[in-house]
Amino acid sequence: MKKKDVILGVYIIVIALLLMIVMKFHNNSKGDEIRIKVNGRTYGTYSLDKNQEIDIDTEFGHNTVCIEDGEAYMKEADCPDGYCKHQGHISKGNQTIVCLPHKLVVEIKINENQETNNDLIPDAVAK
Protein backbone atom coordinates (compact mmCIF):
# COMPACT_ATOMS: atom_id res chain seq x y z
CA MET A 1 0.00 0.00 0.00
CA LYS A 2 1.28 3.45 -0.90
CA LYS A 3 0.70 6.90 0.48
CA LYS A 4 -1.74 7.85 -2.26
CA ASP A 5 -3.86 4.76 -1.54
CA VAL A 6 -4.27 5.88 2.06
CA ILE A 7 -5.05 9.47 0.99
CA LEU A 8 -7.72 8.21 -1.45
CA GLY A 9 -9.30 5.98 1.20
CA VAL A 10 -9.29 8.71 3.85
CA TYR A 11 -10.77 11.28 1.43
CA ILE A 12 -13.63 8.93 0.52
CA ILE A 13 -14.43 8.16 4.16
CA VAL A 14 -14.28 11.85 5.17
CA ILE A 15 -16.53 12.89 2.27
CA ALA A 16 -18.96 10.09 3.15
CA LEU A 17 -19.06 11.09 6.83
CA LEU A 18 -19.58 14.77 5.98
CA LEU A 19 -22.43 13.86 3.61
CA MET A 20 -23.89 11.61 6.28
CA ILE A 21 -23.89 14.44 8.85
CA VAL A 22 -25.40 16.91 6.38
CA MET A 23 -28.13 14.46 5.39
CA LYS A 24 -28.88 13.56 9.00
CA PHE A 25 -29.74 17.13 9.86
CA HIS A 26 -31.30 18.11 6.55
CA ASN A 27 -35.06 17.84 6.48
CA ASN A 28 -35.16 15.71 9.63
CA SER A 29 -38.38 16.93 11.20
CA LYS A 30 -41.25 14.55 11.72
CA GLY A 31 -43.51 14.01 8.73
CA ASP A 32 -47.29 14.05 8.43
CA GLU A 33 -47.94 11.69 5.55
CA ILE A 34 -46.28 8.96 3.55
CA ARG A 35 -46.24 9.06 -0.21
CA ILE A 36 -45.88 5.73 -1.97
CA LYS A 37 -44.41 5.91 -5.44
CA VAL A 38 -44.25 3.09 -7.95
CA ASN A 39 -42.12 3.43 -11.07
CA GLY A 40 -41.79 7.19 -10.54
CA ARG A 41 -45.54 7.78 -10.27
CA THR A 42 -47.44 8.47 -7.06
CA TYR A 43 -49.48 5.46 -5.98
CA GLY A 44 -51.07 7.16 -3.02
CA THR A 45 -50.53 9.29 0.09
CA TYR A 46 -51.57 8.14 3.54
CA SER A 47 -51.67 9.92 6.88
CA LEU A 48 -49.12 8.88 9.49
CA ASP A 49 -51.61 9.73 12.26
CA LYS A 50 -53.86 6.80 11.45
CA ASN A 51 -52.72 3.23 12.07
CA GLN A 52 -53.32 1.34 8.86
CA GLU A 53 -52.10 -1.33 6.49
CA ILE A 54 -51.72 -0.48 2.83
CA ASP A 55 -51.63 -3.26 0.26
CA ILE A 56 -49.87 -2.32 -2.95
CA ASP A 57 -50.43 -4.65 -5.87
CA THR A 58 -48.77 -3.60 -9.11
CA GLU A 59 -47.41 -5.27 -12.23
CA PHE A 60 -44.08 -5.60 -10.35
CA GLY A 61 -45.44 -7.45 -7.32
CA HIS A 62 -47.04 -7.16 -3.92
CA ASN A 63 -46.02 -5.04 -0.92
CA THR A 64 -47.72 -4.25 2.35
CA VAL A 65 -46.78 -1.01 4.09
CA CYS A 66 -47.86 -0.69 7.69
CA ILE A 67 -48.37 2.57 9.59
CA GLU A 68 -48.16 2.22 13.34
CA ASP A 69 -47.79 4.93 16.01
CA GLY A 70 -46.76 7.56 13.46
CA GLU A 71 -44.13 5.37 11.81
CA ALA A 72 -44.21 3.47 8.54
CA TYR A 73 -42.50 0.19 7.72
CA MET A 74 -42.58 -2.50 5.08
CA LYS A 75 -44.49 -5.39 6.60
CA GLU A 76 -44.63 -7.76 3.68
CA ALA A 77 -43.16 -7.99 0.21
CA ASP A 78 -42.82 -10.76 -2.34
CA CYS A 79 -39.70 -9.29 -3.93
CA PRO A 80 -36.78 -11.72 -4.40
CA ASP A 81 -34.33 -10.02 -2.03
CA GLY A 82 -36.66 -8.80 0.73
CA TYR A 83 -34.32 -5.90 1.57
CA CYS A 84 -37.24 -3.48 1.87
CA LYS A 85 -38.51 -5.35 4.94
CA HIS A 86 -35.21 -4.71 6.73
CA GLN A 87 -35.09 -0.95 6.23
CA GLY A 88 -36.80 -0.27 9.52
CA HIS A 89 -39.41 2.22 10.66
CA ILE A 90 -39.44 5.67 9.10
CA SER A 91 -41.09 8.91 10.16
CA LYS A 92 -38.72 11.79 9.29
CA GLY A 93 -38.61 13.90 6.15
CA ASN A 94 -35.25 12.57 4.98
CA GLN A 95 -36.08 8.88 5.37
CA THR A 96 -37.23 6.46 2.69
CA ILE A 97 -37.94 2.78 2.22
CA VAL A 98 -36.97 1.44 -1.17
CA CYS A 99 -38.00 -1.82 -2.81
CA LEU A 100 -35.86 -1.84 -5.93
CA PRO A 101 -37.25 -4.97 -7.65
CA HIS A 102 -40.77 -3.52 -7.40
CA LYS A 103 -39.62 0.02 -8.27
CA LEU A 104 -41.37 1.17 -5.12
CA VAL A 105 -40.40 4.03 -2.80
CA VAL A 106 -42.06 5.09 0.44
CA GLU A 107 -41.30 8.76 1.18
CA ILE A 108 -42.21 10.92 4.14
CA LYS A 109 -44.11 14.08 3.35
CA ILE A 110 -44.12 17.14 5.58
CA ASN A 111 -47.13 19.42 5.22
CA GLU A 112 -45.48 22.81 5.57
CA ASN A 113 -48.59 24.82 4.88
CA GLN A 114 -50.44 23.81 8.03
CA GLU A 115 -49.92 27.04 9.94
CA THR A 116 -49.50 29.50 7.11
CA ASN A 117 -52.20 30.83 4.87
CA ASN A 118 -52.11 28.71 1.78
CA ASP A 119 -53.52 31.41 -0.49
CA LEU A 120 -50.61 33.74 0.07
CA ILE A 121 -47.97 31.24 -1.01
CA PRO A 122 -47.53 30.27 -4.63
CA ASP A 123 -47.76 26.55 -5.35
CA ALA A 124 -44.16 26.32 -6.42
CA VAL A 125 -42.94 27.10 -2.91
CA ALA A 126 -45.12 24.61 -1.09
CA LYS A 127 -43.76 21.60 -2.94
Next chain:
Amino acid sequence: MSKKIAYLAMLIALAMIFSYVEALIPINFGIPGVKLGIANIVILVGLYVLEPKDVLVISVIRIVLVGILFGNVMSISYSLAGGLFSFLMMWLIKKIKGFSIVGVSIAGGVSHNIGQLAVAILVIENLKLIAYIPVLLIAGAVTGLIIGILSVRIVPVMKKEVEKYG
Protein backbone atom coordinates in the same frame (compact mmCIF):
# COMPACT_ATOMS: atom_id res chain seq x y z
CA MET B 1 -4.55 -17.08 -30.17
CA SER B 2 -6.30 -20.29 -29.11
CA LYS B 3 -4.10 -20.34 -26.02
CA LYS B 4 -5.27 -16.84 -25.19
CA ILE B 5 -8.94 -17.72 -25.75
CA ALA B 6 -8.60 -20.71 -23.45
CA TYR B 7 -6.87 -18.57 -20.85
CA LEU B 8 -9.55 -15.86 -20.95
CA ALA B 9 -12.29 -18.51 -20.83
CA MET B 10 -10.70 -19.98 -17.74
CA LEU B 11 -10.60 -16.58 -16.05
CA ILE B 12 -14.26 -15.94 -16.97
CA ALA B 13 -15.14 -19.30 -15.42
CA LEU B 14 -13.16 -18.39 -12.31
CA ALA B 15 -14.92 -15.04 -11.98
CA MET B 16 -18.29 -16.79 -12.45
CA ILE B 17 -17.45 -19.27 -9.71
CA PHE B 18 -16.52 -16.38 -7.43
CA SER B 19 -19.90 -14.74 -8.12
CA TYR B 20 -21.66 -18.04 -7.44
CA VAL B 21 -19.77 -18.74 -4.22
CA GLU B 22 -20.55 -15.24 -3.03
CA ALA B 23 -24.26 -15.75 -3.74
CA LEU B 24 -24.16 -19.03 -1.78
CA ILE B 25 -22.26 -17.70 1.23
CA PRO B 26 -23.05 -14.01 1.49
CA ILE B 27 -20.80 -12.11 3.87
CA ASN B 28 -23.12 -9.78 5.71
CA PHE B 29 -21.89 -6.21 6.16
CA GLY B 30 -25.09 -5.16 7.87
CA ILE B 31 -26.16 -3.19 4.82
CA PRO B 32 -28.67 -4.86 2.51
CA GLY B 33 -27.21 -5.67 -0.89
CA VAL B 34 -23.61 -4.84 -0.05
CA LYS B 35 -21.27 -7.61 -1.18
CA LEU B 36 -17.56 -8.15 -0.95
CA GLY B 37 -17.27 -8.51 -4.72
CA ILE B 38 -14.84 -11.43 -4.88
CA ALA B 39 -15.23 -11.66 -8.66
CA ASN B 40 -13.52 -8.29 -8.84
CA ILE B 41 -10.27 -10.01 -7.79
CA VAL B 42 -10.12 -11.48 -11.30
CA ILE B 43 -10.70 -8.08 -12.92
CA LEU B 44 -8.28 -6.29 -10.61
CA VAL B 45 -5.47 -8.80 -10.95
CA GLY B 46 -6.21 -8.98 -14.68
CA LEU B 47 -5.51 -5.26 -15.02
CA TYR B 48 -1.97 -5.96 -13.77
CA VAL B 49 -1.15 -9.04 -15.82
CA LEU B 50 -3.30 -8.84 -18.99
CA GLU B 51 -4.23 -6.31 -21.68
CA PRO B 52 -6.97 -3.92 -20.50
CA LYS B 53 -9.25 -4.87 -23.41
CA ASP B 54 -9.04 -8.55 -22.45
CA VAL B 55 -9.99 -7.67 -18.88
CA LEU B 56 -12.98 -5.71 -20.15
CA VAL B 57 -14.05 -8.75 -22.19
CA ILE B 58 -13.78 -10.97 -19.08
CA SER B 59 -15.79 -8.51 -17.02
CA VAL B 60 -18.64 -8.05 -19.51
CA ILE B 61 -18.98 -11.75 -20.42
CA ARG B 62 -18.93 -12.76 -16.75
CA ILE B 63 -21.67 -10.25 -15.89
CA VAL B 64 -23.90 -11.29 -18.79
CA LEU B 65 -23.45 -15.03 -18.15
CA VAL B 66 -24.02 -14.78 -14.40
CA GLY B 67 -27.05 -12.58 -15.11
CA ILE B 68 -28.53 -15.10 -17.54
CA LEU B 69 -27.88 -18.03 -15.19
CA PHE B 70 -28.93 -16.56 -11.85
CA GLY B 71 -30.48 -13.15 -12.48
CA ASN B 72 -32.62 -11.22 -14.89
CA VAL B 73 -32.47 -8.23 -17.24
CA MET B 74 -32.56 -5.82 -14.30
CA SER B 75 -29.76 -7.49 -12.39
CA ILE B 76 -27.64 -7.50 -15.56
CA SER B 77 -28.13 -3.77 -16.04
CA TYR B 78 -27.19 -3.02 -12.43
CA SER B 79 -24.12 -5.23 -12.66
CA LEU B 80 -23.08 -3.81 -16.02
CA ALA B 81 -23.32 -0.24 -14.76
CA GLY B 82 -21.24 -1.10 -11.70
CA GLY B 83 -18.81 -3.28 -13.63
CA LEU B 84 -18.15 -0.87 -16.49
CA PHE B 85 -17.84 2.22 -14.30
CA SER B 86 -15.50 0.48 -11.86
CA PHE B 87 -13.42 -0.92 -14.74
CA LEU B 88 -13.04 2.58 -16.18
CA MET B 89 -12.09 4.10 -12.82
CA MET B 90 -9.64 1.33 -11.91
CA TRP B 91 -7.99 1.60 -15.32
CA LEU B 92 -7.64 5.40 -14.93
CA ILE B 93 -6.36 5.28 -11.33
CA LYS B 94 -3.86 2.58 -12.30
CA LYS B 95 -2.42 4.97 -14.92
CA ILE B 96 -1.78 7.64 -12.27
CA LYS B 97 1.61 7.23 -10.61
CA GLY B 98 1.71 6.59 -6.88
CA PHE B 99 -1.24 4.24 -6.52
CA SER B 100 -0.78 0.58 -5.68
CA ILE B 101 -3.28 -2.18 -6.42
CA VAL B 102 -4.98 -1.41 -3.08
CA GLY B 103 -5.80 2.16 -4.15
CA VAL B 104 -7.00 0.91 -7.54
CA SER B 105 -9.22 -1.60 -5.75
CA ILE B 106 -10.69 1.05 -3.43
CA ALA B 107 -11.50 3.22 -6.46
CA GLY B 108 -13.10 0.16 -8.07
CA GLY B 109 -15.25 -0.70 -5.06
CA VAL B 110 -16.50 2.86 -4.63
CA SER B 111 -17.21 3.44 -8.33
CA HIS B 112 -18.98 0.10 -8.61
CA ASN B 113 -21.45 1.20 -5.94
CA ILE B 114 -21.88 4.64 -7.50
CA GLY B 115 -22.60 3.06 -10.90
CA GLN B 116 -25.25 0.79 -9.41
CA LEU B 117 -26.87 3.60 -7.45
CA ALA B 118 -27.04 5.69 -10.65
CA VAL B 119 -28.97 2.91 -12.41
CA ALA B 120 -31.25 2.51 -9.38
CA ILE B 121 -32.04 6.24 -9.46
CA LEU B 122 -32.85 6.03 -13.19
CA VAL B 123 -34.95 2.86 -12.81
CA ILE B 124 -37.22 4.03 -10.02
CA GLU B 125 -37.02 7.69 -11.06
CA ASN B 126 -36.42 8.91 -7.55
CA LEU B 127 -33.55 11.21 -6.62
CA LYS B 128 -34.10 10.55 -2.91
CA LEU B 129 -31.95 7.45 -3.32
CA ILE B 130 -28.95 9.80 -3.18
CA ALA B 131 -29.35 9.50 0.59
CA TYR B 132 -27.71 6.08 0.29
CA ILE B 133 -24.51 7.52 -1.16
CA PRO B 134 -22.54 7.97 2.14
CA VAL B 135 -23.15 4.36 3.18
CA LEU B 136 -22.30 3.07 -0.29
CA LEU B 137 -19.10 5.15 -0.41
CA ILE B 138 -17.89 3.69 2.88
CA ALA B 139 -18.97 0.15 1.94
CA GLY B 140 -17.18 0.46 -1.41
CA ALA B 141 -13.99 1.72 0.23
CA VAL B 142 -13.98 -1.08 2.81
CA THR B 143 -14.75 -3.91 0.37
CA GLY B 144 -12.25 -2.41 -2.09
CA LEU B 145 -9.59 -2.36 0.61
CA ILE B 146 -10.17 -6.04 1.46
CA ILE B 147 -10.15 -7.13 -2.20
CA GLY B 148 -7.05 -5.01 -2.80
CA ILE B 149 -5.12 -6.56 0.09
CA LEU B 150 -6.03 -10.05 -1.17
CA SER B 151 -4.93 -9.15 -4.70
CA VAL B 152 -1.50 -7.92 -3.60
CA ARG B 153 -0.55 -11.55 -2.98
CA ILE B 154 -2.15 -12.91 -6.13
CA VAL B 155 -0.55 -10.61 -8.73
CA PRO B 156 3.03 -12.02 -8.52
CA VAL B 157 1.73 -15.61 -8.82
CA MET B 158 -0.51 -14.75 -11.77
CA LYS B 159 2.30 -12.89 -13.52
CA LYS B 160 4.40 -16.03 -13.46
CA GLU B 161 1.51 -18.12 -14.80
CA VAL B 162 0.79 -15.70 -17.63
CA GLU B 163 4.44 -15.72 -18.66
CA LYS B 164 4.35 -19.50 -18.77
CA TYR B 165 1.13 -19.90 -20.76
CA GLY B 166 0.35 -16.49 -22.25
